[in-house]
Amino acid sequence: MLVWLLLTLGAAPKASLLLDPPWSPIFKGQTATLTCKDPHSPAQGYWYHDKEFIKKSEKIQIKKTGCYKCKTDRSSVSDLVCVEFSSGWLVLQAQHPVFEGDDVTLRCQGKDDETIRERNYYKNREKLDGTHNLKSITVRSVSRDSSTYYCTASGKSLLSWTVTSSTLKIPVQELFPPPMLKASPSQPKEGSPVTLTCETRLPPQRSDVQLQFCFFREGQALGSGCSSSPELQIPAMWSEDARSYSCRAQTVTLSVTKRSPWSHIHVQSECLGAALPKPELAQESSTMTSASWDGHQDREGRPAVLAASF
Numbered sequence: 382m383l384v385w386l387l388l389t390l391g392a393a394p395k396a397s398l399l400l401d402p403p404w405s406p407i408f409k410g411q412t413a414t415l416t417c418k419d420p421h422s423p424a425q426g427y428w429y430h431d432k433e434f435i436k437k438s439e440k441i442q443i444k445k446t447g448c449y450k451c452k453t454d455r456s457s458v459s460d461l462v463c464v465e466f467s468s469g470w471l472v473l474q475a476q477h478p479v480f481e482g483d484d485v486t487l488r489c490q491g492k493d494d495e496t497i498r499e500r501n502y503y504k505n506r507e508k509l510d511g512t513h514n515l516k517s518i519t520v521r522s523v524s525r526d527s528s529t530y531y532c533t534a535s536g537k538s539l540l541s542w543t544v545t546s547s548t549l550k551i552p553v554q555e556l557f558p559p560p561m562l563k564a565s566p567s568q569p570k571e572g573s574p575v576t577l578t579c580e581t582r583l584p585p586q587r588s589d590v591q592l593q594f595c596f597f598r599e600g601q602a603l604g605s606g607c608s609s610s611p612e613l614q615i616p617a618m619w620s621e622d623a624r625s626y627s628c629r630a631q632t633v634t635l636s637v638t639k640r641s642p643w644s645h646i647h648v649q650s651e652c653l654g655a656a657l658p659k660p661e662l663a664q665e666s667s668t669m670t671s672a673s674w675d676g677h678q679d680r681e682g683r684p685a686v687l688a689a690s691f
Contacts, residue, residue: 482636579628
């Protein structure tokens with residue numbers, strides 16, 4: 382599916398960055414490695430740190446806080462990856478990378494982890510139930526919201542002590558951009574077919590994610606419902622079909638759902654020769670049906686289906 386989507390969009394795929402170890406923030410004094418990849422393999426990348434070009438190589442080692450990105454000769458610029466090196470004694474780390482809809486592991490790490498006797502986790506300043514004294518927790522199906530997290534660690538030597546980590550906002554990357562609806566031909570002639578395509582793109586790191594696509598005409602769902610195909614063929618367009626259309630792309634689990642803007646399709650009238658006969662309403666069609674998206678149906682209480690009958 383990823384290859385098809387990239388070819389449809391006709392754009393160079395984004396490079397991606399791999400962080401090793403795959404956690405951030407990191408304690409000061411430690412070293413992390415960033416690898417630049419295009420959809421084919423690791424590649425020689427052009428590296429940028431805080432918008433300044435630094436070098437060309439497949440990998441770089443970093444020891445200071447900053448935001449990094451890269452590109453290769455076969456890819457466009459990657460998303461920005463920001464890595465923090467913390468001078469604190471306790472950090473709450475998030476795995477990397479994280480995309481919309483992912484289940485994310487957070488772990489509460491101390492510089493001297495063996496001295497910690499108790500841990501607690503907080504979201505938006507409220508303690509998370511069921512997380513007491515766990516070395517790590519899982520946050521289900523994250524989104525690009527403003528939620529913040531932190532943890533506390535307690536122990537006892539001569540005296541009891543408690544340390545609080547800095548606040549963490551999970552850096553969630555976009556799983557796929559809002560789709561764009563394309564019609565081919567863009568201005569079909571009356572009686573001719575048209576193909577609707579719902580265009581979007583998955584990142585290389587999530588090329589195994591299965592997407593579903595749904596198509597709509599002014600609130601009415603087209604076809605037999607959502608499917609894995611990003612295309613829908615309408616066998617014949619008529620003057621009354623000159624309306625606004627949109628599509629929706631979503632993960633199978635519905636954890637991420639995005640919709641295209643509405644697009645108006647103009648149908649050119651047949652001016653030469655006798656007027657084309659209009660299709661009659663039919664009970665069934667294997668090519669295109671119209672099921673209600675918002676609960677409405679045709680006047681007979683059935684899904685409205687067009688099939689040509691001459």
